[in-house]
Amino acid sequence: MNFETRTGPDFGDAAPVYPDAETPEWYRDAKLGFFVHWGLYSLPAWAPAHPPGGVPVEDAYAHHQYAEWYANTVRIAGSPTWERHQELYGTGTSYEDLADQWDAGGFDADAFVAGLVDAGARYVIPTTKHHDGFCLWGTGTTSFNAVDRGPRRDLIAELHDATRRTGTRFGVYFSGALDWHVSDFPPIESDTDLFRFRRADERFSRYAASQLDELVERFRPDVLWNDIDWPDGGKGTESYAVAALLRRYFAAVPDGAVNDRWGVPRHGFLTREYTHVADILPQPWESTRGLGYSFGYNQAEDARHSLSGAELIRLLADVVSKNGNLLINVGPRADGSVPELQAQAMRQLGEWLRRDGSAIYGTRPWVRAGEETGAPRAYTAAGEVVNVIALDPASGTLDLPDELAARPAWWPGGGSAEHERRPDGTAVAVIPDALRGDAAVALTVGA
Numbered sequence: 001m002n003f004e005t006r007t008g009p010d011f012g013d014a015a016p017v018y019p020d021a022e023t024p025e026w027y028r029d030a031k032l033g034f035f036v037h038w039g040l041y042s043l044p045a046w047a048p049a050h051p052p053g054g055v056p057v058e059d060a061y062a063h064h065q066y067a068e069w070y071a072n073t074v075r076i077a078g079s080p081t082w083e084r085h086q087e088l089y090g091t092g093t094s095y096e097d098l099a100d101q102w103d104a105g106g107f108d109a110d111a112f113v114a115g116l117v118d119a120g121a122r123y124v125i126p127t128t129k130h131h132d133g134f135c136l137w138g139t140g141t142t143s144f145n146a147v148d149r150g151p152r153r154d155l156i157a158e159l160h161d162a163t164r165r166t167g168t169r170f171g172v173y174f175s176g177a178l179d180w181h182v183s184d185f186p187p188i189e190s191d192t193d194l195f196r197f198r199r200a201d202e203r204f205s206r207y208a209a210s211q212l213d214e215l216v217e218r219f220r221p222d223v224l225w226n227d228i229d230w231p232d233g234g235k236g237t238e239s240y241a242v243a244a245l246l247r248r249y250f251a252a253v254p255d256g257a258v259n260d261r262w263g264v265p266r267h268g269f270l271t272r273e274y275t276h277v278a279d280i281l282p283q284p285w286e287s288t289r290g291l292g293y294s295f296g297y298n299q300a301e302d303a304r305h306s307l308s309g310a311e312l313i314r315l316l317a318d319v320v321s322k323n324g325n326l327l328i329n330v331g332p333r334a335d336g337s338v339p340e341l342q343a344q345a346m347r348q349l350g351e352w353l354r355r356d357g358s359a360i361y362g363t364r365p366w367v368r369a370g371e372e373t374g375a376p377r378a379y380t381a382a383g384e385v386v387n388v389i390a391l392d393p394a395s396g397t398l399d400l401p402d403e404l405a406a407r408p409a410w411w412p413g414g415g416s417a418e419h420e421r422r423p424d425g426t427a428v429a430v431i432p433d434a435l436r437g438d439a440a441v442a443l444t445v446g447a
Contacts, residue, residue, distance in 0.1 A: 006195075006263050009232055016236060016243035018266030019250050023284040027223070027257040027269070029362045030122035030169065031320050032353075035288060035329035036159070037127050037295035040095075040134040040150070041070045042334040043102050044088070048080050049300040051293050052274045061189045067331070068296030071095045071132040071180050075187040096181065099134065102150030107336030109155075109162035115338060116168075116330065119346035120353040122361070123169035125225050125327065126159050128215055130173075130296075133181025137218070141210050144181050160219045171223025172215050176208055176230040176262070198231070205234030209245055216249050222256055224249055229263035259286065269325070280322045280365045287319045288327040291342045297331035306341050309348025310439035316349070317389045317440055320360050321369040321378035352439060355412050359387035359442035367403075374399035374426070384447035388429075393436045397428040398443055409445045411435065417443055 047067040048055075055063045061072070062079040073081040074095055089098070116124055129135045135145035137156035146155050156172070163170040177198050185197035208231060215221065234241045242264050249256060260267035270285035277287065292298060292306040307315065312328065319326045330346065332338050338346075353360065363380035370378050375398060376391040388409075390398045397420070400409075405427035409417040417429040435441045 006229060007265055008263065009235065011236060014237070015265075016241060018243050018264065019247050020266075021250050021256075021258075021268070023269045024255045024257055026169070026255060027123075027325070028284055028364075031325050031360050031363070032120050032316060033123040033125060033169075033171070033223075033286075033325060033327045034116045034119070034121040035125050035127075035173065035290075035295065035327050036116075036332070037068050037130070037290070037297075037329055038155070038332045038336065039068065039127055039130050039136060039296065040099055040102060040132055041068045041130065041296045042332060043098050044070050044074075044085065044095075045297045045299045045334065046070070046081065046084060047073065047294055047296075047298050047300065049293060049298060049302075049305050051305075054293075058190075061187075061193075065293045065298075066296065067294045067298040068127075068130050068132075070296075072187050076189060095132065096134075096144070099144070099149040102146075102334055104146075104151040104153060104155065104334065104336050107151075107153075107155070107158075109158035110165065112332070112336060112338070113159065113162040113166060113168070115343065115346065117166050119350040120357065121168060123171055123223060124159070124163045125171035125173050125223055126156060127173040127175075128156050129175055129179070129211065131175045131178040131180055131228075133175075133179040135211065137215070139211060139214055141207060141214070142181070156215075156219065169222040170219065171225055171257075172219060172221040173225045173227060174212055174215065175228065176212075176226045177228050179204070179208070182207065194228070198229075200232040202233045205231045205238075206240045209234060209240035212245055213248065216252055220253050222253065224256060224258045226259060226261050228261060232263070235264055272324075277319070277322050277324065280369050281324065284323065284325070286325045286327050287315075288329065290329040290331060291345055292331070295329045295331055297333050297339065301341075303341060307345055309345040309352075312345050312349050313352050313439040314391050316360065317378040317380075317391060318369075320363060321365060321380055321389070323365045348439070356389075356440070356442040358382070359389055359444070363387065371399065371401070386445045388443040388445060390431060390441050390443065393431050393438050393441045396431055396436060398431055400427040400429055400445075402427070404445045407445050407447065409443050411443060412441065 048063045062076045064073045074085045138147040138154045258268035259271050274289045292301040316326045363382045366379035366381040375395045378389045380387045420428050
């Protein structure tokens with residue numbers, strides 16, 4: 001069962017009516033957002049380092065590569081996380097006990113957000129509450145939050161205010177159906193457990209709804225990003241159910257955007273997590289992944305596990321060419337600092353976007369995303385202009401399809417593109433020497 005496609009329960013004729021709101025144009029224009037997985041899990045900051053699918057399926061949860069799943073993995077006796085936790089903290093210290101050890105005293109939200117904006121972010125989405133149930137804002141629903149414990153600060157308010165000051169869109173991530181702090185189930189050890197070991201009762205549904213209402217009322221988020229479904233007890237026609245929640249959200253934020261992980265028939269843009277999409281999708285979608293194999297900071301990862309700046313740039317071009325946005329994640333340390341491995345890739349992305357951002361922002365797919373032959377490239381379009389993004393500039397030439405071969409074209413900086421013809425008749429643009437060492441370069445083809 002996949003939480004990206006599951007819906008239920010079936011209410012028949014008594015099914016609720018969901019608000020009808022299209023994914024807004026601002027979101028489709030934005031193209032690049034930054035996820036921020038920062039929470040109590042950033043203190044132990046550890047998980048086995050491997051790619052998705054890197055261990056046998058029966059070991060996937062005991063060896064979960066997501067550090068933000070620490071609160072679950074540490075309860076699986078004998079797991080690498082369980083063993084490490086005993087060594088570092090002793091048998092008498094639970095995950096939740098770590099809340100009082102979390103110190104974010106040196107965190108500067110303005111400096112942090114400035115780094116994301118410099119990397120090209122057009123929207124920022126921090127985790128307000130992950131599956132561990134620890135809330136990063138001053139909630140009235142539980143004392144298990146960053147104002148009453150640990151940092152003693154309203155971290156979401158600080159991130160919200162800093163993001164708004166830059167003129168950047170702000171969204172919230174919320175774990176709708178999983179909250180291990182207020183649940184009493186065994187640890188999740190399989191995909192079946194993911195749906196079996198979760199609360200679906202009315203009381204929990206009201207609890208989750210109250211938290212989400214708080215976030216909407218306080219922050220008016222431009223994006224409402226729910227994760228892994230919603231409690232089935234909150235999917236009917238009640239005031240605390242998804243339909244009513246979405247009505248209140250769109251009343252407060254008419255141009256807001258929502259994702260598809262609600263477990264109900266009505267949803268917004270599609271999410272694809274660590275998934276390669278082969279071709280253009282007809283509906284707006286979002287690719288999301290960490291710079292490494294974990295969303296939360298994982299100190300076990302190194303350069304072998306993380307995207308380089310060049311790989312990040314090419315990923316963005318690929319996603320945008322297929323009608324998607326990229327929501328790339330930064331995982332700060334517990335003190336809010338960004339590890340240099342992540343910061344380096346972010347800086348390189350920002351530098352590239354300052355030059356070639358017109359081939360990304362505000363674009364839409366062309367008639368196809370790329371080609372199966374020739375040097376790798378990705379297409380985007382803006383009105384009559386087509387951008388041909390060379391994904392391997394070192395090759396020296398960029399093949400041009402017949403539809404574009406006779407049209408004027410220029411490289412970044414305004415230099416006209418020189419065209420050649422191969423013996424087989426293929427038109428190619430000669431990439432200037434100065435651009436051949438770049439991760440990617442966009443050729444602009446006029447009308």
